[in-house]
Amino acid sequence: MENKKENFSEWYNEIIDLAKLSDKRYAIKGMNVWLPYGLKIMRLIDNIIRDNVDNKSFQEVSFPVLITRSQLETEFEHIKGFENEIYWVTKGGSEKLDIELALRPTSESAMYTMFPLWIRSHQDLPLKIYQIVSVYRYETKHTRSFIRVREIHFFEAHTAHVDYEDAERQMSEYMDIWSSIAEKLCLPYNIDMRPDWDKFPGAKYTLAFDTLMPSGRSLQIGTIHEYGENFARNYDIKYLDINGDLKYVSQTTFGLSERLLAAVIGIHGDDTGLILPASIAPVQAIIIPIPGKSFKEVLDYSGKILSMLKDINVRAEIDSRENYTPGYKYNDWEMRGVPLRIEIGSREMESSTVTVVSRLNKKRLNISIKEINNIKNMLNEHDKQLTLNAWKMMEENTVFIDDINNIPMNKDVLIKAYWCGSRECSDALEQKKDVTALGTLYNLNDSGKCIVCGNPGRLSMFARSY
Amino acid sequence: MENKKENFSEWYNEIIDLAKLSDKRYAIKGMNVWLPYGLKIMRLIDNIIRDNVDNKSFQEVSFPVLITRSQLETEFEHIKGFENEIYWVTKGGSEKLDIELALRPTSESAMYTMFPLWIRSHQDLPLKIYQIVSVYRYETKHTRSFIRVREIHFFEAHTAHVDYEDAERQMSEYMDIWSSIAEKLCLPYNIDMRPDWDKFPGAKYTLAFDTLMPSGRSLQIGTIHEYGENFARNYDIKYLDINGDLKYVSQTTFGLSERLLAAVIGIHGDDTGLILPASIAPVQAIIIPIPGKSFKEVLDYSGKILSMLKDINVRAEIDSRENYTPGYKYNDWEMRGVPLRIEIGSREMESSTVTVVSRLNKKRLNISIKEINNIKNMLNEHDKQLTLNAWKMMEENTVFIDDINNIPMNKDVLIKAYWCGSRECSDALEQKKDVTALGTLYNLNDSGKCIVCGNPGRLSMFARSY
Numbered sequence: 044m045e046n047k048k049e050n051f052s053e054w055y056n057e058i059i060d061l062a063k064l065s066d067k068r069y070a071i072k073g074m075n076v077w078l079p080y081g082l083k084i085m086r087l088i089d090n091i092i093r094d095n096v097d098n099k100s101f102q103e104v105s106f107p108v109l110i111t112r113s114q115l116e117t118e119f120e121h122i123k124g125f126e127n128e129i130y131w132v133t134k135g136g137s138e139k140l141d142i143e144l145a146l147r148p149t150s151e152s153a154m155y156t157m158f159p160l161w162i163r164s165h166q167d168l169p170l171k172i173y174q175i176v177s178v179y180r181y182e183t184k185h186t187r188s189f190i191r192v193r194e195i196h197f198f199e200a201h202t203a204h205v206d207y208e209d210a211e212r213q214m215s216e217y218m219d220i221w222s223s224i225a226e227k228l229c230l231p232y233n234i235d236m237r238p239d240w241d242k243f244p245g246a247k248y249t250l251a252f253d254t255l256m257p258s259g260r261s262l263q264i265g266t267i268h269e270y271g272e273n274f275a276r277n278y279d280i281k282y283l284d285i286n287g288d289l290k291y292v293s294q295t296t297f298g299l300s301e302r303l304l305a306a307v308i309g310i311h312g313d314d315t316g317l318i319l320p321a322s323i324a325p326v327q328a329i330i331i332p333i334p335g336k337s338f339k340e341v342l343d344y345s346g347k348i349l350s351m352l353k354d355i356n357v358r359a360e361i362d363s364r365e366n367y368t369p370g371y372k373y374n375d376w377e378m379r380g381v382p383l384r385i386e387i388g389s390r391e392m393e394s395s396t397v398t399v400v401s402r403l404n405k406k407r408l409n410i411s412i413k414e415i416n417n418i419k420n421m422l423n424e425h426d427k428q429l430t431l432n433a434w435k436m437m438e439e440n441t442v443f444i445d446d447i448n449n450i451p452m453n454k455d456v457l458i459k460a461y462w463c464g465s466r467e468c469s470d471a472l473e474q475k476k477d478v479t480a481l482g483t484l485y486n487l488n489d490s491g492k493c494i495v496c497g498n499p500g501r502l503s504m505f506a507r508s509y
Numbered sequence: 510m511e512n513k514k515e516n517f518s519e520w521y522n523e524i525i526d527l528a529k530l531s532d533k534r535y536a537i538k539g540m541n542v543w544l545p546y547g548l549k550i551m552r553l554i555d556n557i558i559r560d561n562v563d564n565k566s567f568q569e570v571s572f573p574v575l576i577t578r579s580q581l582e583t584e585f586e587h588i589k590g591f592e593n594e595i596y597w598v599t600k601g602g603s604e605k606l607d608i609e610l611a612l613r614p615t616s617e618s619a620m621y622t623m624f625p626l627w628i629r630s631h632q633d634l635p636l637k638i639y640q641i642v643s644v645y646r647y648e649t650k651h652t653r654s655f656i657r658v659r660e661i662h663f664f665e666a667h668t669a670h671v672d673y674e675d676a677e678r679q680m681s682e683y684m685d686i687w688s689s690i691a692e693k694l695c696l697p698y699n700i701d702m703r704p705d706w707d708k709f710p711g712a713k714y715t716l717a718f719d720t721l722m723p724s725g726r727s728l729q730i731g732t733i734h735e736y737g738e739n740f741a742r743n744y745d746i747k748y749l750d751i752n753g754d755l756k757y758v759s760q761t762t763f764g765l766s767e768r769l770l771a772a773v774i775g776i777h778g779d780d781t782g783l784i785l786p787a788s789i790a791p792v793q794a795i796i797i798p799i800p801g802k803s804f805k806e807v808l809d810y811s812g813k814i815l816s817m818l819k820d821i822n823v824r825a826e827i828d829s830r831e832n833y834t835p836g837y838k839y840n841d842w843e844m845r846g847v848p849l850r851i852e853i854g855s856r857e858m859e860s861s862t863v864t865v866v867s868r869l870n871k872k873r874l875n876i877s878i879k880e881i882n883n884i885k886n887m888l889n890e891h892d893k894q895l896t897l898n899a900w901k902m903m904e905e906n907t908v909f910i911d912d913i914n915n916i917p918m919n920k921d922v923l924i925k926a927y928w929c930g931s932r933e934c935s936d937a938l939e940q941k942k943d944v945t946a947l948g949t950l951y952n953l954n955d956s957g958k959c960i961v962c963g964n965p966g967r968l969s970m971f972a973r974s975y
Binding site for chain 2: 066068069070071074075076077078082083102103104105106107110111113116126127128129130131134136137143144146153156157162172179181183194
């Protein structure tokens with residue numbers, strides 16, 4: 044296998060092939076086939092997202108994939124931001140369609156043409172909905188599995204509120220939801236307030252959750268947007284308030300995508316393959332029966348262990364493939380990132396124990412089946428350790444600089460510096476080294492002199508981004 | 510509410526609106542918005558399907574929605590069957606695409622261009638995969654929610670086998686899977702071998718699962734197809750057999766759609782609204798606390814009942830909406846088809862009981878909380894009764910005729926008759942009354958004289974179809 048540290052891109056592509064996560068040999072470049080193992084992991088990620096938003100009274104819906112040109116054009120800034128990336132349906136059968144239909148690049152314009160039908164009075168607010176669907180972008184840039192594709196597995200939450208204040212409360216709630224999701228996926232991140240020129244088309248402001256890939260390049264893995272009344276005014280989304288006055292709603296959105304999987308693969312994996320957080324591992328513990336004397340009994344004993352694990356809600360499986368050595372199986376499951384391996388031979392059977400091997404630190408532990416509950420703790424421990432390692436890696440690759448001449452030139456890192464927020468100063472940094480402004484760090488009131496112009500600035504992040 | 514028996518179409522549309530299953534006011538006719546309650550029911554149906562195929566070693570995948578024109582045109586019969594119904598993407602941004610891309614009408618051509626990459630030897634067979642996705646048809650006919658739409662929620666299983674015999678075994682396995690799904694949904698059906706002119710484009714033969722809607726019209730709710738080597742020869746899907754010879758695989762497919770939901774709505778509902786099988790009811794038991802003296806204690810007691818129900822895996826909720834009378838709530842949940850209502854007032858609280866009311870027969874039962882497990886049995890009983898009622902309705906609306914002059918002319922029914930299988934005789938029946946041949950009944954070797962020409966025939970079904 045490729046060396047992850049030295050050849051990250053090659054390592055990343057190789058592990059996606061080896062672990063059979065997705066197949067990029069489909070006839071359309073950038074549209075990949077989700078293979079069973081990759082899809083299972085993504086579904087477990089989806090379920091974490093779903094649990095967290097359901098918990099906050101969001102309701103799941105599903106909108107059509109097609110959006111008419113006139114729906115899209117209702118918000119001018121918005122369509123302008125996407126127009127070069129839209130796939131257009133222009134024919135039905137052999138007929139030319141009267142109106143061109145877009146494959147959704149995102150669903151504001153689909154949803155907000157329905158909101159006026161659903162929202163009448165303040166009693167209908169807040170409206171909080173989400174969907175998990177595919178969205179489409181006619182990417183002209185180089186595509187990369189789970190990072191930049193043309194058919195994107197996408198989560199989008201949309202809300203409408205009585206006023207800006209309530210929309211701002213929603214923005215805070217998103218932060219809580221996000222931190223809980225990121226914790227489950229063991230992912231480190233910064234919250235960056237995107238510069239005005241890089242916010243979502245149509246938004247008042249955009250906050251992004253950015254993580255760092257081992258290549259030293261930044262990866263945006265989530266965004267939340269405050270729209271204020273911007274879309275409401277264009278789509279005419281009004282409600283009757285308590286006094287009987289018609290008012291525009293204020294709106295927000297929250298977006299996540301399959302990039303969460305890209306981050307999990309890239310950040311946690313090692314030169315042996317994937318390492319999955321237990322929270323999203325389709326198999327959390329793989330049982331390998333070791334051939335030898337009384338193998339039949341060993342298999343029965345393995346079955347018993349399997350059902351004990353299922354009883355305590357551990358996702359476990361037995362690898363009973365014939366014609367494969369235990370050694371082959373060890374490598375195979377290590378490559379697929381399973382947190383714990385359980386080896387069972389006649390020794391274990393006779394002593395009523397199992398041998399547990401950690402994917403992360405390779406430590407072997409022989410535990411009595413009376414203590415099988417410990418497997419749960421070991422899975423939690425696995426996730427904790429992954430989280431620590433991941434945050435540590437991000438910190439080690441973040442460099443604070445107070446002098447533009449001290450920028451590390453030889454490798455990609457996250458650069459932290461004071462910045463006045465101007466385009467000119469950001470461009471100056473970009474000229475010095477190929478990095479762009481991710482934005483100022485959210486909720487940090489740490490101020491200092493802009494590293495470029497010396498004017499008052501705030502602590503900000505710069506990086507080369509995916 | 511409309512009278513279901515007399516105005517079925519109006520009743521059907523009305524209940525979909527009232528129960529908020531989907532919203533058809535979206536900007537594109539025939540592309541509807543799945544609302545939370547409808548989506549929840551559909552997801553529960555999907556899970557039943559998933560459990561049943563996972564159980565038979567199918568693996569879930571997800572293919573791109575777009576298919577190139579050349580992928581589609583590889584199988585001539587197949588494209589011919591769909592060409593008038595395909596939505597074509599012809600532009601990306603403002604550029605004209607080099608090759609036109611179809612929104613999948615079904616996924617044979619997407620999947621079978623990948624199969625040659627996945628199948629090398631007999632060890633890779635059987636290959637059994639499925640996906641649950643949306644498919645697209647540019648319908649020119651009148652659209653109808655969940656029955657005929659332009660964006661269809663779709664399940665499709667695809668298999669490849671070493672030979673025809675093994676593919677035929679797969680066809681039998683599909684029957685088992687289907688009967689288990691239909692049982693869960695309490696749906697009656699016939700298995701009809703479609704006439705040659707009505708089989709799936711590219712198939713050797715098609716077996717359809719047809720049910721009867723209360724309108725007297727037949728509804729196809731599932732199909733399985735034997736492809737033999739037809740697609741394999743066009744897509745060049747070959748494998749090395751045990752002797753090292755290259756052979757074509759044999760293939761089959763199994764398709765289901767949101768029509769399952771249409772059947773559930775239409776067949777089980779009554780003039781009060783939906784009646785959902787417990788197996789797919791998002792809320793199986795709704796708890797209504799009755800206001801009165803010591804209401805706070807009644808609410809606490811209701812909470813206790815709720816957690817008891819959750820402990821025995823009953824999907825239960827408390828309707829604690831203020832400003833609504835119990836009577837309003839009863840009607841509301843009846844309309845939404847919840848199998849059991851649990852009324853809790855101070856009387857119930859003081860006697861440590863609950864009052865359970867059945868949606869189906871309105872019977873009231875006061876049971877001790879010590880017997881709360883009985884709720885499970887009552888839910889099973891509910892599904893059994895629904896199943897009996899549904900099969901009875903289909904039988905009562907099926908008419909066997911042995912004389913073409915005895916066809917009931919005033920209403921739509923399922924017509925059972927001996928038929929020689931020829932197009933001419935089927936057309937003769939169609940001319941007499943607007944019915945078409947659904948096909949001969951599968952696995953029935955009951956033979957007799959064709960009702961039209963008198964030649965040897967087999968027992969067959971005719972109906973007006975959706």
